[in-house]
Amino acid sequence: MDEPNSLADDSNTPINSARVAALRILAQHVGGDLDPQLLRLLSAAPEVDAPTLVRCASDAGLRARALRPSWRDLIRLASAGAPVMLLLKGGGAALLEGAIEDGTALLLRDPLSSAAAFAVDTYRLQEFWLGVAIVVRPRRGQAMEDAPFNMRWLIGEVLRERCVFRDIGIATLIMSALGLATPLAFMAITDRVLVYHSWPTLTLLSLGLIVVFLHETLLGYAQRHLLAVAAARIDARLNLFVMARLLRLPLDFFEKNPSGEITHRVFQVNRIREFLTGQLFRTFLDLSTLVLLLPGLFFLHAGLTWLVLGCTGAIALIMLTFLPAINRATSRVVVAETAKSIVLGETVHGMRTVKALALEPRQADDWNERVALATQRRLELAHLANWPQTLIQPIERFIQVGTMAVGAYLALAGDSASIGTLMAFAMLSGRVAAPLIALAGLQQAQGEVRAALAEASMVLNQEPERPTGAVGMRPKLQGHLTFEEVSFRYPGAQSAALDRVSFDVPAGTLLGVVGRSGSGKSTVTRLLQGLNCGYAGMVKIDGVELREIDLPHLRRNLGIVLQDNFLFRGSIRENIAAGRPGITFERIIRAARLAGAEEFIERLPGGYETFIQEGSPNLSGGQRQRLAIARAIVTDPAVMILDEATSALDPESEAIVNANLLRIARGRTVVVVSHRLSSLVDADAILVLDRGQVVDYGPHEDLLRRCTIYRTLWQQQNRTAQAKRLIDVAHPAAIAGQ
Numbered sequence: 032m033d034e035p036n037s038l039a040d041d042s043n044t045p046i047n048s049a050r051v052a053a054l055r056i057l058a059q060h061v062g063g064d065l066d067p068q069l070l071r072l073l074s075a076a077p078e079v080d081a082p083t084l085v086r087c088a089s090d091a092g093l094r095a096r097a098l099r100p101s102w103r104d105l106i107r108l109a110s111a112g113a114p115v116m117l118l119l120k121g122g123g124a125a126l127l128e129g130a131i132e133d134g135t136a137l138l139l140r141d142p143l144s145s146a147a148a149f150a151v152d153t154y155r156l157q158e159f160w161l162g163v164a165i166v167v168r169p170r171r172g173q174a175m176e177d178a179p180f181n182m183r184w185l186i187g188e189v190l191r192e193r194c195v196f197r198d199i200g201i202a203t204l205i206m207s208a209l210g211l212a213t214p215l216a217f218m219a220i221t222d223r224v225l226v227y228h229s230w231p232t233l234t235l236l237s238l239g240l241i242v243v244f245l246h247e248t249l250l251g252y253a254q255r256h257l258l259a260v261a262a263a264r265i266d267a268r269l270n271l272f273v274m275a276r277l278l279r280l281p282l283d284f285f286e287k288n289p290s291g292e293i294t295h296r297v298f299q300v301n302r303i304r305e306f307l308t309g310q311l312f313r314t315f316l317d318l319s320t321l322v323l324l325l326p327g328l329f330f331l332h333a334g335l336t337w338l339v340l341g342c343t344g345a346i347a348l349i350m351l352t353f354l355p356a357i358n359r360a361t362s363r364v365v366v367a368e369t370a371k372s373i374v375l376g377e378t379v380h381g382m383r384t385v386k387a388l389a390l391e392p393r394q395a396d397d398w399n400e401r402v403a404l405a406t407q408r409r410l411e412l413a414h415l416a417n418w419p420q421t422l423i424q425p426i427e428r429f430i431q432v433g434t435m436a437v438g439a440y441l442a443l444a445g446d447s448a449s450i451g452t453l454m455a456f457a458m459l460s461g462r463v464a465a466p467l468i469a470l471a472g473l474q475q476a477q478g479e480v481r482a483a484l485a486e487a488s489m490v491l492n493q494e495p496e497r498p499t500g501a502v503g504m505r506p507k508l509q510g511h512l513t514f515e516e517v518s519f520r521y522p523g524a525q526s527a528a529l530d531r532v533s534f535d536v537p538a539g540t541l542l543g544v545v546g547r548s549g550s551g552k553s554t555v556t557r558l559l560q561g562l563n564c565g566y567a568g569m570v571k572i573d574g575v576e577l578r579e580i581d582l583p584h585l586r587r588n589l590g591i592v593l594q595d596n597f598l599f600r601g602s603i604r605e606n607i608a609a610g611r612p613g614i615t616f617e618r619i620i621r622a623a624r625l626a627g628a629e630e631f632i633e634r635l636p637g638g639y640e641t642f643i644q645e646g647s648p649n650l651s652g653g654q655r656q657r658l659a660i661a662r663a664i665v666t667d668p669a670v671m672i673l674d675e676a677t678s679a680l681d682p683e684s685e686a687i688v689n690a691n692l693l694r695i696a697r698g699r700t701v702v703v704v705s706h707r708l709s710s711l712v713d714a715d716a717i718l719v720l721d722r723g724q725v726v727d728y729g730p731h732e733d734l735l736r737r738c739t740i741y742r743t744l745w746q747q748q749n750r751t752a753q754a755k756r757l758i759d760v761a762h763p764a765a766i767a768g769q
């Protein structure tokens with residue numbers, strides 16, 4: 032049996048083999064299936080760290096977590112039989128197989144060998160363990176992942192913390208029992224100490240109260256701490272859930288809905304969570320104290336207790352009467368607030384255009400209008416909500432003060448209640464009424480929450496791009512593209528974007544796609560990326576229908592460059608690697624060189640480590656485009672799609688990209704959508720589309736001869752180019768003639 036250290040230092044196997052093999056074993060253990068292509072990339076990577084391993088497992092739909100467990104945690108994990116990998120120093124890994132019964136040693140196994148597990152104690156482990164463990168758990172049941180986002184689902188999530196809530200509940204009950212002590216002590220002081228001048232009773236009561244206060248303080252701290260922990264955990268889970276749901280939505284959804292509206296709707300989840308763990312939970316906690324307080328009140332004075340309950344019932348009635356109107360007003364506020372967010376999101380997102388077109392006044396007017404409407408709606412709600420509050424206030428005051436007056440009247444009329452009893456009753460009665468009033472108040476909050484839930488579920492309950500858990504085929508792609516009688520209509524569109532489109536492109540072809548605006552060029556590339564699946568006919572890559580192919584696998588094998596590419600915040604190196612695991616720095620440099628980006632990257636002060644801001648304002652359009660090309664080719668994809676990738680570039684940048692295009696195209700299929708036909712002259716074949724139909728397919732010279740649309744487009748562009756040349760020539764002459 033090899034010592035674990037030797038796993039890391041084995042010079043015959045790649046440095047990451049142990050970690051990759053361990054990940055594969057963990058995934059198999061929980062019924063997962065990792066993409067072999069991804070595993071190959073990982074094996075070749077310079078370092079496979081914990082976040083990379085977690086990401087790979089998550090890519091395969093598994094739930095993985097990196098932990099820093101203590102020895103006791105490791106023993107617990109081993110005893111539970113959880114599939115766990117320990118990361119070793121020097122890049123190695125070991126599998127946690129079990130623990131010796133007395134907890135003095137763990138059983139580890141080499142993932143690269145079939146030899147039996149070996150035992151290590153805590154001291155030995157520290158020598159070669161990095162202190163990090165990866166735990167992989169099976170994906171949740173499909174039904175659970177696809178479960179609709181609704182109140183039931185949310186309550187289920189909240190109840191996952193039921194152990195914490197149980198502890199909080201116990202603390203609350205003890206506190207409410209202790210809370211009875213104060214009024215009872217006052218009662219005793221008034222009725223016994225003051226009446227009989229009893230010093231020993233006073234001392235005893237004082238000591239007792241100090242103990243009670245101490246316990247109350249400690250329990251209060253524990254209660255708030257537990258609640259904060261539970262709320263934070265629920266919050267974290269909700270946030271993960273929201274992102275997971277957002278990421279699985281189809282692109283169509285984001286194109287149809289303004290980003291401000293989506294963000295606003297999604298944020299409603301936080302309001303719902305706050306309600307569940309805040310107002311709702313606290314009300315139920317307070318209600319639970321009634322179990323002790325109500326008998327206490329009845330014990331003190333039954334008649335007055337019925338009076339308090341009667342007043343509380345009246346308050347509830349008032350609130351319920353106003354409830355429907357308040358709910359309607361709340362919905363109107365939510366709609367107005369959403370409309371506000373849309374303008375805000377649009378303005379921030381399109382600030383460049385706003386500035387360029389001097390649209391500030393228009394945006395400001397739009398914003399002012401929406402703010403005015405939202406303010407009006409809020410005022411209407413506040414005005415309406417003011418009524419029940421105004422009506423309730425005297426009843427609340429009566430509960431606090433009136434019961435005292437009624438009690439005094441009863442005492443004068445010969446009732447047996449003592450002054451101390453009345454004081455104790457007055458102190459307790461407020462605490463009984465408050466949760467009952469809050470319960471009625473919940474009804475109002477519930478209306479707001481229901482509106483927020485409807486908002487959030489409009490986004491979170493959208494159909495996903497692909498059914499959850501669907502893992503399709505993962506063939507090794509060569510790049511043979513086939514469209515067979517493909518027809519496609521965008522949802523809600525009047526006419527078809529593609530109409531019985533058929534063509535066949537052998538692997539390794541440089542294919543140009545041309546046509547007038549709206550002819551369906553981009554739609555062809557969208558279907559190839561699996562962005563829209565509701566088409567008729569067949570789209571095949573290497574003979575496999577696209578819908579059969581695993582979507583992440585398909586997209587990993589495609590390199591996409593669009594007209595306007597989004598670069599993320601981070602260094603140039605990170606942007607080219609684009610978070611893909613296993614990309615070496617050499618590959619990044621090679622991709623940058625091939626894309627013609629190397630020369631400008633090296634001139635930047637930080638080179639590959641130069642930081643670019645979101646949207647990359649510190650780069651020119653040409654530089655951004657070359658980076659986008661480098662990002663697309665860094666994984667050496669079988670198919671590259673350039674959709675108007677050079678149309679926004681200046682002639683010099685365009686010339687650089689075009690000069691590299693033939694080099695980039697070597698060994699892969701490249702689909703170039705371009706309005707500039709001159710950049711497609713060297714293409715192996717050109718597909719001419721018009722109104723969603725294939726008009727012709729062939730090399731430039733043939734099309735020029737036989738395809739009228741192509742010839743017209745070519746002549747139009749040549750005429751423009753000729754005119755430009757004439758102006759260039761005429762201009763200096765004109766200047767010279769002056």
Ligand SMILES: Nc1ncnc2c1ncn2[C@@H]1O[C@H](COP(=O)(O)OP(=O)(O)OP(=O)(O)O)[C@@H](O)[C@H]1O
Pocket residue numbers: 286521522524527528546547548549550551552553554555
């Ligand atoms: N997301 C969408 N929703 C609805 N209709 C769309 C959508 N995208 C495109 N279309 C419509 O589909 C048709 C084909 O559009 P497509 O973008 O494929 O054309 P194109 O040839 O790439 O045009 P351009 O050269 O102007 O980019 C057009 O009529 C367009 O209006």
